[in-house]
Amino acid sequence: MHVPDGFLDAPTSVATGAVAAAGVAVALRKAQDELDERTAPLAGLTAAFVFAVQMLNFPVGVGTSGHLMGGALAAVLVGPWTAVLCLSVVLLVQALLFADGGLTALGTNITLIGMTTVVVGWIVTRAVLAVLPRRPACVVPASALGALVSVPVAALVFVLLFAVGGQADLSLGALTATMAGWHVLIGIGEAVITALTVSAVVSVRPDLVHAARPLRAPLRLRRADGSLVDAEPVAASRQARTGRRDTRSLLLGGGVVALLLAGVVSFFASGDPDGLEYVAEDEGFLDTARDHAFGDFALADYGEVGGIPVGLAGILGVLVVVAVGVLLFRAVRGRSSARQHEDAAR
Amino acid sequence: MTTPSLQVSGLAFAYADGHQALFGVDLTVGRGERVALLGPNGAGKTTLVLHLNGILTGGAGSVHVAGLEVRAGDRERLREIRRRVGIVFQDPDDQLFMPTVRDDVAFGPANLGLHGATLDARVEAALAAVGMTEVADRPPHHLSFGQRRRVGVATVLAMEPEVLVLDEPTSNLDPASRRELYDVLDALAVTQLVVTHDLPFALQLCERSVVLSGGMVVADGATADVLADEDLLRAHRLELPYGFDPRSVWR
Amino acid sequence: MSGGLTHRLHRPGDSPVHRLPAHVKVLALLAFVLVVVATPADAFAAFAGYAVLLATAAAMAGVPGTVIARRMVVEVPFVVFALLLPVLAGGPRVDVLGLSLSESGLLAGWNILAKGTLGVVASILLAATTDARSLLVGLARLRVPARLVEIASFMVRYADVVGDDLRRMRIARESRGFAPRHLGHARVVAQGAGALFIRSYERGERVHLAMLSRGYAGSMPLVDATPAARADWLRGTALPAAAVVIAVATWALS
Ligand SMILES: Nc1ncnc2c1ncn2[C@@H]1O[C@H](COP(=O)(O)OP(=O)(O)O)[C@@H](O)[C@H]1O
Ligand SMILES: [Mg+2]
Numbered sequence: 083m084h085v086p087d088g089f090l091d092a093p094t095s096v097a098t099g100a101v102a103a104a105g106v107a108v109a110l111r112k113a114q115d116e117l118d119e120r121t122a123p124l125a126g127l128t129a130a131f132v133f134a135v136q137m138l139n140f141p142v143g144v145g146t147s148g149h150l151m152g153g154a155l156a157a158v159l160v161g162p163w164t165a166v167l168c169l170s171v172v173l174l175v176q177a178l179l180f181a182d183g184g185l186t187a188l189g190t191n192i193t194l195i196g197m198t199t200v201v202v203g204w205i206v207t208r209a210v211l212a213v214l215p216r217r218p219a220c221v222v223p224a225s226a227l228g229a230l231v232s233v234p235v236a237a238l239v240f241v242l243l244f245a246v247g248g249q250a251d252l253s254l255g256a257l258t259a260t261m262a263g264w265h266v267l268i269g270i271g272e273a274v275i276t277a278l279t280v281s282a283v284v285s286v287r288p289d290l291v292h293a294a295r296p297l298r299a300p301l302r303l304r305r306a307d308g309s310l311v312d313a314e315p316v317a318a319s320r321q322a323r324t325g326r327r328d329t330r331s332l333l334l335g336g337g338v339v340a341l342l343l344a345g346v347v348s349f350f351a352s353g354d355p356d357g358l359e360y361v362a363e364d365e366g367f368l369d370t371a372r373d374h375a376f377g378d379f380a381l382a383d384y385g386e387v388g389g390i391p392v393g394l395a396g397i398l399g400v401l402v403v404v405a406v407g408v409l410l411f412r413a414v415r416g417r418s419s420a421r422q423h424e425d426a427a428r
Numbered sequence: 429m430t431t432p433s434l435q436v437s438g439l440a441f442a443y444a445d446g447h448q449a450l451f452g453v454d455l456t457v458g459r460g461e462r463v464a465l466l467g468p469n470g471a472g473k474t475t476l477v478l479h480l481n482g483i484l485t486g487g488a489g490s491v492h493v494a495g496l497e498v499r500a501g502d503r504e505r506l507r508e509i510r511r512r513v514g515i516v517f518q519d520p521d522d523q524l525f526m527p528t529v530r531d532d533v534a535f536g537p538a539n540l541g542l543h544g545a546t547l548d549a550r551v552e553a554a555l556a557a558v559g560m561t562e563v564a565d566r567p568p569h570h571l572s573f574g575q576r577r578r579v580g581v582a583t584v585l586a587m588e589p590e591v592l593v594l595d596e597p598t599s600n601l602d603p604a605s606r607r608e609l610y611d612v613l614d615a616l617a618v619t620q621l622v623v624t625h626d627l628p629f630a631l632q633l634c635e636r637s638v639v640l641s642g643g644m645v646v647a648d649g650a651t652a653d654v655l656a657d658e659d660l661l662r663a664h665r666l667e668l669p670y671g672f673d674p675r676s677v678w679r
Numbered sequence: 680m681s682g683g684l685t686h687r688l689h690r691p692g693d694s695p696v697h698r699l700p701a702h703v704k705v706l707a708l709l710a711f712v713l714v715v716v717a718t719p720a721d722a723f724a725a726f727a728g729y730a731v732l733l734a735t736a737a738a739m740a741g742v743p744g745t746v747i748a749r750r751m752v753v754e755v756p757f758v759v760f761a762l763l764l765p766v767l768a769g770g771p772r773v774d775v776l777g778l779s780l781s782e783s784g785l786l787a788g789w790n791i792l793a794k795g796t797l798g799v800v801a802s803i804l805l806a807a808t809t810d811a812r813s814l815l816v817g818l819a820r821l822r823v824p825a826r827l828v829e830i831a832s833f834m835v836r837y838a839d840v841v842g843d844d845l846r847r848m849r850i851a852r853e854s855r856g857f858a859p860r861h862l863g864h865a866r867v868v869a870q871g872a873g874a875l876f877i878r879s880y881e882r883g884e885r886v887h888l889a890m891l892s893r894g895y896a897g898s899m900p901l902v903d904a905t906p907a908a909r910a911d912w913l914r915g916t917a918l919p920a921a922a923v924v925i926a927v928a929t930w931a932l933s
Contacts (some may be wrong), residue, residue: 083775084753085757086753086754086757086791086794086795086796086798086799087712087715087716087789087794087795087797087798087799088716088790088791088793088795088797088798089714089757089794089795091716091717092713092717094714095716106827107824110824110826110827119896120753120883120884120887121826121830122826122829122830122833122899123525123833123884123886123887123890124880124883124884124887125823125830125833125885126829126830126831126832126833126834126836126837126883127833127834127837127841127879127880127881127882127883127886128876128879128880129830129831129833129834130834130837130841130842130879131841131875131876131879131880132841133838133841133846134841134842134844134845134875135872135875137845138868138872155907159880160880167826167827167830168830170827170833171827171830171834172833174818174827174831175831175834175838176812176834177802177836178705178802178805178806178809179688179689179806179811179814180688180750180753181688181750181753181799181802181803181805181806182753183753184712184795184798184799184802185705185709185712185798185800185801185802186709186712186713186716186798193796194817217771222829243811248785248787249720249787249790249791250764250768250784250787250788250790251768251769251770251783251784251787251792251799252768252769252784252787252834253767253769256767260790271865274865274869275865275868275869275872276867277869278865278866278868278870278872278873279869279870279872279873279876280873281869281873282869282870282872282873282874283873283876283877286873286874286877287877287880290876290877290880296763441724463840478888481892483891483892488724503896507894507896510891510892510893510894511894513892514892514893515889517885517888517889517890517892519841519885521837521882522882522885522886522888522889523889525833525836525837525886525889525890526832527811527812527815527832527835527836528812529810534900535893535895535899535900536893536894536901539893539894539895539896540894543900567812567836567837569836569839569840583892583893587893587894661793676770
């Protein structure tokens with residue numbers, strides 16, 4: 083999804099360039115807090131890692147494949163600010179050394195891939211973590227959800243940019259529906275690979291997973307009678323509590339915004355009478371395309387499927403996403419507790 | 429008596445996870461001496477090396493480099509210590525992190541404040557000392573493993589250190605590269621501490637050997653004598669190559 | 680989408696284009712592409728003119744057309760999009776070969792195709808004539824924040840190392856009979872990716888130690904970079920300047 087030159091008009095390209103520059107500048111400052119003076123080598127190696135795993139392809143259907151974007155993955159592994167830097171550097175190097183993604187579109191690409199996927203992936207991950215038990219293994223389903231949501235959201239931001247700076251008389255509703263539907267599929271691949279990768283890291287070096295850091299087991303004290311009690315570090319405990327409240331409100335706010343967005347966007351998506359459906363009926367073209375690409379996804383065209391009102395379809399989508407996350411969590415928890423039993427039995 | 433290049437006394441250290449790696453190490457390396465530091469995997473050799481220039485600190489005991497004590501937190505002092513102790517790490521891909529060989533060799537002296545012609549001269553001299561002048565403008569990734577090892581030595585030589593410390597310099601080298609590395613090191617006048625479990629290499633290069641095992645020095649003497657002590661070697665998982673007899677080597 | 684660093688585009692050479700300082704080239708490329716992007720889609724003659732400019736530059740740099748053509752695959756997804764636009768877009772329609780196509784869609788598709796292609800070819804020329812290190816120095820000279828250039832420099836240095844790690848893991852998997860066929864196999868691949876991250880991160884930590892050992896105190900020493908001579912700037916601006924002339928000329932003549 084590297085946007086080439088000329089896809090968006092010059093003013094939009096310049097504007098996204100400014101947004102990207104501002105975002106990277108903030109990330110540069112904040113990344114110091116995440117990595118201190120080790121920023122350059124660690125972010126550099128992480129960028130090399132992201133660059134390498136972006137070559138991982140996965141099937142999306144109809145014989146096509148998506149490739150990992152890695153925004154949510156990087157955010158979960160090294161923290162959002164460092165991740166923004168890593169992804170931006172990857173995009174910069176790809177544009178300059180590999181002619182991949184236009185130079186005038188670099189700002190757009192950084193905004194979409196370097197910032198949107200990272201920020202959305204991170205916020206969703208944190209929000210999910212706030213409702214799950216405080217254990218490192220919970221990072222796995224949380225990151226899956228973060229990755230899953232990050233990709234279609236980036237696609238929607240792309241549609242937004244196209245609406246502003248795209249130079250085609252295209253029904254935005256159709257574009258939104260197509261992009262969102264398609265990128266939900268890509269998002270599933272992204273989610274699977276992200277979650278499995280995070281799970282592989284968490285099981286070996288949980289300390290390296292940035293998102294899992296606050297979830298580490300507290301230090302314990304052994305009492306005279308041999309019982310263990312949690313040590314309560316004075317300064318940290320207050321911080322932890324406020325941190326917890328912050329994530330709660332973040333979660334609440336995020337959830338409301340997500341539902342609102344889903345409702346509004348999907349309403350907007352089918353609000354245009356001569357949108358995708360019109361062309362599809364007229365040409366008999368997209369019907370087949372849609373059948374292949376979206377398979378049996380009931381909500382794929384965000385329309386009036388089975389009489390479900392429009393906005394509701396989007397809200398349902400968010401709920402489905404949450405449900406998938408909970409199921410994933412159950413599965414992982416089952417597996418890890420089974421492993422604990424095995425270990426105990428040994 | 430001149431101040432020794434390295435003086436380690438009573439050094440003990442535990443990693444953050446509680447694992448104790450050093451249990452009171454005493455080691456003195458005189459100026460101009462070449463000492464082999466032998467020991468099995470996990471003996472604490474790398475841990476000791478990381479104390480020599482203050483990368484690891486905070487345990488018990490002390491380290492002096494040419495009379496100057498390594499103290500954590502004293503940035504100026506650490507800078508000076510790191511100029512005096514040059515460490516060549518085991519994996520040249522960790523050691524060589526800049527886009528080209530020349531940049532990499534220049535990294536250390538540039539951090540010391542050198543620039544312009546002085547810096548260039550340092551770089552040239554260091555590359556010449558290891559015979560790698562002709563690869564100066566290539567990316568490290570394009571060099572052979574043996575070449576990368578030698579460039580790694582050059583990156584440290586460019587800082588004109590008081591002591592050269594090499595962590596397992598012969599690992600992964602083919603026999604020819606190993607011999608070339610020997611030629612390079614043998615020609616250097618600087619004090620050397622060579623960490624290795626390549627016993628013939630130690631015998632070839634160093635008069636004296638120190639055996640580190642379980643975080644303690646368990647033997648210290650002439651390399652030929654240390655390698656001739658079969659019980660000592662066996663007790664500390666050190667093995668000579670099949671058919672190699674240290675007493676029969678002509679020095 | 681992006682090939683490994685094994686697909687490096689750089690072709691060493693000693694042409695006038697190769698010799699231009701990297702930051703001059705980057706600015707020239709940026710200016711050129713901006714002119715291209717700002718050109719109205721129906722200024723067909725202007726696009727032809729830009730193409731001639733690029734062909735001239737490629738000839739001067741000695742970059743063969745095949746190299747350029749091969750790398751242009753990165754554009755493919757957007758070419759597909761551009762080809763669909765005439766079908767999907769609204770507005771008045773024209774009949775082309777029995778298909779009812781949208782007029783504005785045709786123009787929009789052409790717009791994306793022409794500008795995207797010119798942009799890609801120009802970028803390929805930059806990548807083919809500039810080695811990674813000069814590019815990093817160029818970025819530093821363009822006042823890209825030092826920390827960002829440092830990160831890019833580590834990325835460029837270690838992309839091959841990490842890529843090799845990845846390749847070795849894949850070979851190890853495949854020599855034991857593993858062939859990924861469906862998403863279910865993602866677990867194995869992702870476990871490799873997890874291991875790869877740990878390796879990369881730990882290498883980052885070791886690299887940091889190696890840097891500390893050579894006196895690193897939080898900022899990289901400045902890589903020397905002699906400022907570009909005025910002649911270089913003049914040569915560098917030739918391409919965007921010619922593009923501006925073409926743009927103005929077609930606008931004046933229309
Ligand atoms: N970063 C670390 N954290 C915890 N333990 C470590 C770390 N590095 C090394 N160790 C442990 O310290 C001991 C000594 O390691 P090291 O000095 O690397 O040995 P050597 O170089 O002699 O093979 C080993 O048991 C090793 O597992
Ligand atoms: Mg070691």
